[in-house]
Amino acid sequence: MRVIFMGTPDFSVPALRAVASRHDVVAVYSQPPRAAGRGQKPRPSAVHAAADELGIAVRTPLRLRGEDEQAAFATLRADVAVVVAYGLILPQPVLDAPRLGCLNIHASLLPRWRGAAPIHRAIMAGDAETGVSIMQMEAGLDTGPVLAEARTGIGAEETTADLHDRLSEMGADLIVDVLARLPLPAVPQAEDGVTYAAKIDKAEARVDWTRPAAGVDRLIRGLSPFPGAWCEIAGERVKLLRSRVAAGQGTPGQVLSGFTIACGDGAVEVLEAQRSGKKPMAAEELLRGWPLPPRLG
Incomplete structure (x- = not known):
C-alpha cells in the first residue's frame, strides 16, 4: 500500500x-x-x-x-x-x-x-x-x-x-x-x-516522603527518565530513577539504611539516582564517598 x-x-x-x-x-x-x-x-x-x-x-x-x-x-x-x-x-x-x-x-x-x-x-x-x-x-x-x-x-x-x-x-x-x-x-x-493522561508537569516531580511508599515508588518509576522525580540531599537536587518498595518504617524522609528512605507508610529503596551534572549511577556506586544525611528533603 x-x-x-x-x-x-x-x-x-x-x-x-x-x-x-x-x-x-x-x-x-x-x-x-x-x-x-x-x-x-x-x-x-x-x-x-x-x-x-x-x-x-x-x-x-x-x-x-x-x-x-x-x-x-x-x-x-x-x-x-x-x-x-x-x-x-x-x-x-x-x-x-x-x-x-x-x-x-x-x-x-x-x-x-x-x-x-x-x-x-x-x-x-x-x-x-x-x-x-x-x-x-x-x-x-x-x-x-x-x-x-x-x-x-x-x-x-x-x-x-x-x-x-x-x-x-x-x-x-x-x-x-x-x-x-x-x-x-x-x-x-x-x-x-x-x-x-495529562502532560507531565514538572511540579509533580518533587518527591513527597509523607506519601505512602507505594505512591512514592510509582512516582519515581513513572517519571524515569524524564522529567525525573527528585529530592533534595544536603541542598543538592538529586534525580531518583529506579526504586522498589522496601520493608521499614520511620519518620518520612528518614534514611533507614543505605538508600532506603522512610515514607508516610512503609519505605522505598532507591536503586538508581543521578546527582546534578553527573551520569546516572546505581545506588551503591553513588553512595561511595557520599554518605547520606540522616534525613532527605
Whole structure:
C-alpha cells in the first residue's frame, strides 16, 4: 500500500522501519528540527533521521491547517496514514485524505489513558497492565474506534523507559498486522472507564516522603527518565530513577539504611539516582564517598 507515516520521537521509529519494510512509504511527516545540544544547533527528530537513512522524503510543516499543506498531503494519494506520537493535530481534510483514513498507534488500552502521557500515567497510577491500541482517528482526542490491541503486564520495578521500549516494539508489530488485514471492523470505545493522561508537569516531580511508599515508588518509576522525580540531599537536587518498595518504617524522609528512605507508610529503596551534572549511577556506586544525611528533603 501507499502509506504516509507521521511521527516524531524515538517511540515512533520501530513502527516506521516495520511499515517501510513491507509497504511503499511515500512520505514521512515529522516535527521540524529543534535546537539541541551545547551549540543549540537544529537537530532533526528521531523519525526524521530514520527516514533520511531509509531514503524517504520528509516533510516538516509547522502546522497542517493551511489549504496548501492539506492539498500537498492529498496529492500523495495515500491508501492510509500511520500516525505515532506526531505532535500536531490533524484537521478533518487531512484525516479524510487517505483512502482508508488515518490510523494511530496509541500506547494504552483505550479508553484508559487517552492523551499525552499514557505510559507515565499507567505506572504512576499502579496499573497492573497496559498495551497498545490501533485506533481509527477522528476529530476528538483519542476517541476513535479501535481496530486492534495488544496487552502487556507492568512489572513491579519497571520504569517508563522500560515500558516505553517494549510498547514501541509491540506497536510496530501490531500496525504491520493491521495493515496486512485492512479493511478491519472498528469497535467504538467504551463510554465507561475513560481516563486522560495529562502532560507531565514538572511540579509533580518533587518527591513527597509523607506519601505512602507505594505512591512514592510509582512516582519515581513513572517519571524515569524524564522529567525525573527528585529530592533534595544536603541542598543538592538529586534525580531518583529506579526504586522498589522496601520493608521499614520511620519518620518520612528518614534514611533507614543505605538508600532506603522512610515514607508516610512503609519505605522505598532507591536503586538508581543521578546527582546534578553527573551520569546516572546505581545506588551503591553513588553512595561511595557520599554518605547520606540522616534525613532527605
